[in-house]
Structure formats: C-alpha cells, structure tokens
Amino acid sequence: MKLKITLAAGLMSIASLVSAAQLDRVAVQVNEGVILQSEIDAMVTNVKLNAKAQDQSLPSDNALKTQVTERLILTTLQMQMAERMGLQVGDLQLDQMIGNIAQEQNMSVDQMREAIEAEGGSFAAYREQLRQEITLGEVQRIQVRRRIQVSPQEVTSLVAMIEEQGMQESEFHVGHILIEVPSNASSSQLESSKQRAEKTLELLKEGADFRRTAIAASGGPKALEGGDWGFMNVNEMPTLFAELMSGAKKDDILGPIKSGAGFHIVKVFDIRGRETQEIVEVNTRHILLKPSPILSEERAKEMLESFMDQVKAGDAQFEDIARQYSEDPGSALKGGELGWSDPSIYVPAFKDNIERLEPGEYSPAFRSSHGWHVLQVIDRRTTDATDQFNNDRAYQLIYRRKYNEELNNWLNEMRGDAYIEIIEPMQRRG
Known part of the structure; x- marks a missing residue:
C-alpha cells in the first residue's frame, strides 16, 4: 500500500471542520446510520484535489456528488457489517501498517506525518481513513470468499490453456x-x-x-x-x-x-x-498467534518478541517454537515452513515483510489480517515463469476473476436489501 499524500492532504482542516459542523446536516440515512453533508463535501474535496494533481478533468459538481454519495453509502453499509461481525482494527495493528507504509516510502512515521501536515492534511484523519480501508478490505475478503468456489475442472482447463498459449x-x-x-x-x-x-x-x-x-x-x-x-x-x-x-x-x-x-x-x-518472464520464489517459515478474548493483541506481540529473543540468543530453535505455539495448522507441524511460493499469493502485510528480508533474516513481529506473525526467509530462487503456471497459479487467476465479479454482486445485493433515504435540504421560506 502506497502513501497517498494528496488524499490525506485533501482532508478538511480543523478550521474547515469547525465551520462545517456549524452548518452540518444529515444527508443520507443508511439503515440505522447516517451520512453527514460534511462527509460528502470532504470526499468531493479529496476527489477534486487528486484529480488536479493527476491533471484529470471531472464532471459537474452535481454528478460528482452523486458518485461520492453512492460510494459513501456502500462504505457505510460495509462498516455496519463490520460492526455486526465484531471486526475491529486495533491501534497496534494500525501502527504496524503505518510503519510499513512509511518504510516503503523510505521515511520514518514522523517524516510521513510532517509530509501529510505540510500539505494541509491531518495525520489523525489519515490514521482513521487507513483504519477504515483495512476494515473494508477485511469485510470484503470474509464476505466474498465464502461465495467463491473454484472447481478442479476449471483449474485443469486453465492450466492446459496456459501451457498451450505460453507466457x-x-x-x-x-x-x-x-x-x-x-x-x-x-x-x-x-x-x-x-x-x-x-x-x-x-x-x-x-x-x-x-x-x-x-x-x-x-x-x-x-x-x-x-x-x-x-x-x-x-x-x-x-x-x-x-x-x-x-x-x-x-x-x-x-x-x-x-x-x-x-x-x-x-x-x-x-x-x-x-x-x-521469470518468477522469484521464496521459501519461508513463520509463527502465527491469533488474538482472542484470552490472548490480547499486546500479549500476542510480546510473546512473539520473546520467542525471537530466545531464537537469536541460541536458547531455542525457530522450528521447535513453531511446532509448539504456531496457530497455523498447515505449517506448524513442519516447523512453520510454508515451502516455495510466489510472494504475491500472501496477504499484503506478509508479502511486504518477505520483500524486505534477505535469506536467513527474521522479521519483527507484525500484524496481518490473520493475526501476529514473525517470519524468516529461508531462501530465494528465480525460476522460469513458464514452469510456474501450475495448479496454484491457475487457481489464483480464477479466484481473482471470480472475486471481482462476486464483490460487485455482493455490494449490489447489500445495497438492495438496505433502507436508504436521501434527505433533501429544507428550502428556506421567503
């Protein structure tokens, strides 16, 4: 995920928010929730700033507000779904993600904050926007994944077609x-x-x-x-x-x-x-701890850091700790080893940490959508891509296609089942 300075800088300043609060009103009712006019105005401002930065023309203000309102309706519905599911992105996970984004941009978190504020943005608002983006991604992944089935016949057919067409x-x-x-x-x-x-x-x-x-x-x-x-x-x-x-x-x-x-x-x-034309594969191993009512986010991170202190001091073996404590059943019995794979198959936080490590190096404890991890890159290899469109790769291609289709279907169904009322502003009497 890349740092979107222009988007963050487009968030309303404190003075603007105070002014908006004085004139704010409910613009849309979405089930039991509402969308405020200030939210619509703020997103319209963001879109205009980003369009200006990209030299992109925009339609009329009315058309733009209609699209922004529709996007906010869908966002509200998904956040309501997240609340019903009890899905929350804690501050520790959010701090981890912000740290990763800053590192990708070759800057510290403090430098990133300064860059956002230098363009008139609010770092606090940026944090909450990012929290929402992570939450939306998780809700979509959970809800859409259950709607997707990929048959062995589909995979076999695609593998045969790819082998025939080549790369x-x-x-x-x-x-x-x-x-x-x-x-x-x-x-x-x-x-x-x-x-x-x-x-x-x-x-x-x-x-x-x-x-x-x-x-x-x-x-x-x-x-x-x-x-x-x-x-x-x-x-x-x-x-x-x-x-x-x-x-x-x-x-x-x-x-x-x-x-x-x-x-x-x-x-x-x-x-x-x-x-x-070539794929760089990695062989990795990891330890996964999943936060729960019994195991807090903070305690999961502390346990992993303690494990790694023991490993680096030579007092314990990574694979032994993985077998005993890791909550990834697919890899725990193998000492945490995940085997050779294309890093792109992993969730973003896992993939990002893989890309920052040299063979033999360990990651710090980090949070992904699955829980808290530490990982080690065992080795890397470059392979001929024509040999790598195997069943797993074919499955991923089919899955992504179906995911795009089912995500749109799910959003349309959720919107169709919701109570939505556009509340027109009251006309002033003459």
Whole structure:
C-alpha cells in the first residue's frame, strides 16, 4: 500500500471542520446510520484535489456528488457489517501498517506525518481513513470468499490453456462504464437505459474523456476512479470483459453489452505483453498467534518478541517454537515452513515483510489480517515463469476473476436489501 499524500492532504482542516459542523446536516440515512453533508463535501474535496494533481478533468459538481454519495453509502453499509461481525482494527495493528507504509516510502512515521501536515492534511484523519480501508478490505475478503468456489475442472482447463498459449498472452488496461438497469425493470426502463448507453458510447467515440464520463455516468464499482480497472490478463478479469478482448486493439471502445446489472461499455486504454518472464520464489517459515478474548493483541506481540529473543540468543530453535505455539495448522507441524511460493499469493502485510528480508533474516513481529506473525526467509530462487503456471497459479487467476465479479454482486445485493433515504435540504421560506 502506497502513501497517498494528496488524499490525506485533501482532508478538511480543523478550521474547515469547525465551520462545517456549524452548518452540518444529515444527508443520507443508511439503515440505522447516517451520512453527514460534511462527509460528502470532504470526499468531493479529496476527489477534486487528486484529480488536479493527476491533471484529470471531472464532471459537474452535481454528478460528482452523486458518485461520492453512492460510494459513501456502500462504505457505510460495509462498516455496519463490520460492526455486526465484531471486526475491529486495533491501534497496534494500525501502527504496524503505518510503519510499513512509511518504510516503503523510505521515511520514518514522523517524516510521513510532517509530509501529510505540510500539505494541509491531518495525520489523525489519515490514521482513521487507513483504519477504515483495512476494515473494508477485511469485510470484503470474509464476505466474498465464502461465495467463491473454484472447481478442479476449471483449474485443469486453465492450466492446459496456459501451457498451450505460453507466457506471451497480453495484459489489457481496461476502463469500464456501467449504465445501470433497475431491478425488475419495465420495458420502458430497459429501453431508457439502453438509449443512455448508446448515447454515452456515441459521445465517447466522438472524443469525450472516458474517465470523466465514467465518474459522471457509471454505476460500476470503479466509477470514482474513472472506471479504471488497471492491467489484467483475460484469465483474471471479469468474464464480461474477457469476452470482449478477443481481437481488441488499443483505444477500442466496446459495447454496450447487456448483463443483469445493465449495459456495459469497455475501453482498452493500453495493451502490453506480460512483463515478467521469470518468477522469484521464496521459501519461508513463520509463527502465527491469533488474538482472542484470552490472548490480547499486546500479549500476542510480546510473546512473539520473546520467542525471537530466545531464537537469536541460541536458547531455542525457530522450528521447535513453531511446532509448539504456531496457530497455523498447515505449517506448524513442519516447523512453520510454508515451502516455495510466489510472494504475491500472501496477504499484503506478509508479502511486504518477505520483500524486505534477505535469506536467513527474521522479521519483527507484525500484524496481518490473520493475526501476529514473525517470519524468516529461508531462501530465494528465480525460476522460469513458464514452469510456474501450475495448479496454484491457475487457481489464483480464477479466484481473482471470480472475486471481482462476486464483490460487485455482493455490494449490489447489500445495497438492495438496505433502507436508504436521501434527505433533501429544507428550502428556506421567503
């Protein structure tokens, strides 16, 4: 995760917050919760600042506020889900993540705080924004993972196809606009959405900016990002996108294609050959402790630090401690060893620590979504990537594609089941 200075700097200053508080009002009711007008205004400000930094044009303020409000509704629903699940990101875990981000930027936490505040931002607000981002990621992972099944037949078919195609398959940088169709739409509503999609496509082909149009008109999950899905190969992108990529060229605008959600327009921003022809694999081992009502976050971290003091002093062996204490059943019996793998398969905190270590080195205690870890990189090796698209790699590609699809489905279902009321401001009487 990279430090987003511009985003943090876009958070409202204390003076602005005081002013906003005087004029604040409830803008949206979401189940038992609310979204304040100040929250909408603050996010609109952030989007504008980031767009300015990237020299990106934006649609009208009304269109932008509509997209921001929709994003905040989905965020609120997910945070309500996290509360019902009892999912909390503690200060220790948050401090660990902030330390990792600062280290990635080759700065201390104090230097990162100074950089944020130098651009007019609030470090405290940045912390809470990051806490929310971690929470949203965990809720999505937990809720969406249970909806995904990957059959052995799917994996076998993809392995065979990859072996036949080799590693030269292309990656597509795609943009997406969704013109939504209401659930149980009437024929007139369906025709209206179709006409909007066709008009949008016409404007794009006449030269309208795709990202600006996506922010203004798209109902898709990446609307506020200008519809930008980044680079993907066809095996990991949503099936709808993949079906359009056959024969596609750079700058092609494809669609509209109808699905249950509405009419989709896809743009190919760029195409590139797969950049990596070799994979650097790592052999690692770790000890995992999971916080619980009995084992606090602080105690889990202290125990791991104590274990590592013993290992470094020569009073204990890493593998013996892993067998006795690690709560990862898949590796504990092997002395914590995870075997050779591509680091990208691990959760971000685990992957980040792997990348910072040389063979033989130990990590400090760190928090991931699974719990508290210490790890050691046993060794690294570079292998021919054409030999590494095995069952595990094929599984990951299929999983990521299904994850993207199911995440969008889950968000739409959650929104459809929620009570949402947009509260219009009271008009002043003359």
